[in-house]
Amino acid sequence: MEIFFFLLFAIVALACALNVVLQKHPISSALSLVGVMVSLAVLYLMLGAEFIAMAQVVVYAGAVMVLFIFVIMLLNAGAETRKGGSITAQVLGIPALLAFFAALVFLITTYYPGLSPVKFGDFTGGGAREIGMKLFSSYLLPFEVTSVLILIAIVGAIVLARKELD
Amino acid sequence: MPDFITPYLIATLVKTAVLAGALMTTLAYLQWIERKVIAHVQVRMGPSRVGPHGLMQPLADVIKLITKEGVIPADVNVFFYVLAPFLAVFMSLISISVIPFGPPVTVFGYTTNLSLADPNVGILFVLAISSMGVYGVALAGWSSNNKYSLLGGLRSSAQMISYELPMSLAIAAPLLMAGSLSLREIVNSQGGYSFGVLPKWAIFSGPFPQFFSFIIFMISAFAETNRVPFDLPEAENELVAGFHTEYSSMKFASFFMSEYSNMVTICCITTVLFLGGWHPLWPAALGSNFVAPALFALAGALCFLHGLNPARPLDRFTLPVFGLVFFGLAGVFLVPIVVTMFMPVFWFVAKTGFLLFVFIWIRATLPRFRYDQLMSFAWKFLFPVALLNLLLTALMVSLVQ
Numbered sequence A: 001m002e003i004f005f006f007l008l009f010a011i012v013a014l015a016c017a018l019n020v021v022l023q024k025h026p027i028s029s030a031l032s033l034v035g036v037m038v039s040l041a042v043l044y045l046m047l048g049a050e051f052i053a054m055a056q057v058v059v060y061a062g063a064v065m066v067l068f069i070f071v072i073m074l075l076n077a078g079a080e081t082r083k084g085g086s087i088t089a090q091v092l093g094i095p096a097l098l099a100f101f102a103a104l105v106f107l108i109t110t111y112y113p114g115l116s117p118v119k120f121g122d123f124t125g126g127g128a129r130e131i132g133m134k135l136f137s138s139y140l141l142p143f144e145v146t147s148v149l150i151l152i153a154i155v156g157a158i159v160l161a162r163k164e165l166d
Numbered sequence B: 001m002p003d004f005i006t007p008y009l010i011a012t013l014v015k016t017a018v019l020a021g022a023l024m025t026t027l028a029y030l031q032w033i034e035r036k037v038i039a040h041v042q043v044r045m046g047p048s049r050v051g052p053h054g055l056m057q058p059l060a061d062v063i064k065l066i067t068k069e070g071v072i073p074a075d076v077n078v079f080f081y082v083l084a085p086f087l088a089v090f091m092s093l094i095s096i097s098v099i100p101f102g103p104p105v106t107v108f109g110y111t112t113n114l115s116l117a118d119p120n121v122g123i124l125f126v127l128a129i130s131s132m133g134v135y136g137v138a139l140a141g142w143s144s145n146n147k148y149s150l151l152g153g154l155r156s157s158a159q160m161i162s163y164e165l166p167m168s169l170a171i172a173a174p175l176l177m178a179g180s181l182s183l184r185e186i187v188n189s190q191g192g193y194s195f196g197v198l199p200k201w202a203i204f205s206g207p208f209p210q211f212f213s214f215i216i217f218m219i220s221a222f223a224e225t226n227r228v229p230f231d232l233p234e235a236e237n238e239l240v241a242g243f244h245t246e247y248s249s250m251k252f253a254s255f256f257m258s259e260y261s262n263m264v265t266i267c268c269i270t271t272v273l274f275l276g277g278w279h280p281l282w283p284a285a286l287g288s289n290f291v292a293p294a295l296f297a298l299a300g301a302l303c304f305l306h307g308l309n310p311a312r313p314l315d316r317f318t319l320p321v322f323g324l325v326f327f328g329l330a331g332v333f334l335v336p337i338v339v340t341m342f343m344p345v346f347w348f349v350a351k352t353g354f355l356l357f358v359f360i361w362i363r364a365t366l367p368r369f370r371y372d373q374l375m376s377f378a379w380k381f382l383f384p385v386a387l388l389n390l391l392l393t394a395l396m397v398s399l400v401q
Helices: A002-022 A027-046 A050-075 A087-111 A130-136 A140-163 B007-041 B056-067 B077-100 B122-132 B134-143 B148-178 B185-188 B213-224 B249-274 B288-308 B313-330 B335-364 B373-398
Strands: B105-107 B110-112
Touching: A002 A027, A027 A050, A027 B077, A027 B134, A050 A130, A050 B122, A050 B134, A050 B148, A130 A140, A140 B105, A140 B288, B007 B056, B007 B077, B007 B110, B007 B249, B007 B335, B056 B249, B077 B122, B077 B134, B077 B373, B105 B134, B122 B134, B122 B148, B122 B249, B134 B148, B134 B249, B148 B185, B148 B213, B148 B373, B185 B213, B213 B249, B213 B335, B213 B373, B288 B313
Parallel strands: none
Antiparallel strands: B105 B110
């Protein structure tokens, strides 16, 4: 049962990810990205990370991508025309990708030989309580630094937006 | 019997069927109730032609909408145009599945919860689904290739993103008191009575009564469901009909269905978070179990009274029938086994029904906001107040512990 759902959502995630690149219209690409994020959320859920799964949907699919789509609609961006692309990319693209994946698999299996495949249902520390404890004890500094980073981004956005007025 | 047919599967199938049937009937009749209530607020009759008191009106509307021609206008983006109503309905129907309607019941020796699912991140699931709901409206507005639809869709996305913030903050405060994200746990934490009579619902009890957060949540709920006074996405004097201008037939009806379904869900969530779910208003020892029979008997008596002095000739026959039905329901709610199994459900439905009435009441009462007022209200008033309420709640909860 788990392997069936894993395959289903893994395939959906990959198909949507391909669709992001292949679609000509920005709205179609953005919605495919939503599909990727929701499928990833389901995979998180199956791995036992309920809180991360829901946060993934709330933050990425629900807020970030809505803003993306909002901006695309507001700019009324039309379908893009497909340029030829470079010959090098066309010829070497797929072989280079395969080589890269092969190298990645080789490196991982060489340097971490003890790794075993993930089993669904093994992990139970994915609730809100556990993540909250970790966030405010072991990872307090990265957490606070990230919030300062976001604050800087907000201030920067306001400064940039105010410049237009005068 | 094949061994995949477990009691769990059968129970889940039965519960799904019952819940889906009840929800669909509620959605159909909610529109009838809304039209009737608004009509009586405005001293009109409301629908009264189809069936006694217009009770067959929802059926007539559904037949009309199904048999109407579904026009797909020229130059729309057909894929997204058809996808949008599906998304809207799907996202609004699915979150009902985590709502707990009552404590566990035992039927034929099998104990089951009166909810379809109880994930331990239930409230986050509801938030996630409600934040996805904006896609239906936004895509409908964009794919229609109509500037009024587009403006309606954009308004709706901006409004829903803005009001999600005070809503999440308002939700977080009662969660602090309950100490759990599971909806069932939240309801369980509100059981019991202080001083023997006052229920320990989130708006009454705890270290910091969640009255303000209840009000903030209700205001945001109006905005999230695009209801008056926040129905700017469909302001007809500015935008024709907003995001669903170009829709017809069942696709048009789906948007209405999703609006009503969102209303039902958000009223259920309010009941769970703030009004103690299925816990009665006062203890059963003081006779709260007799509220349901008394209410039904009162309704039956009223029906008979009006049947004796009929306002219209037909009332002489229809109202006594309704009266008998109500008396029958009153009798049913006196049977002990029904009391233990369905009295919590009665209280849940009563609270949710009252909140739905408030939604309709406010629609009949308040005028619409202006768009800049709507945004400044969300960001300059509601958000800071919700934040303050959350900080105060956190302080009180930590002081008590």
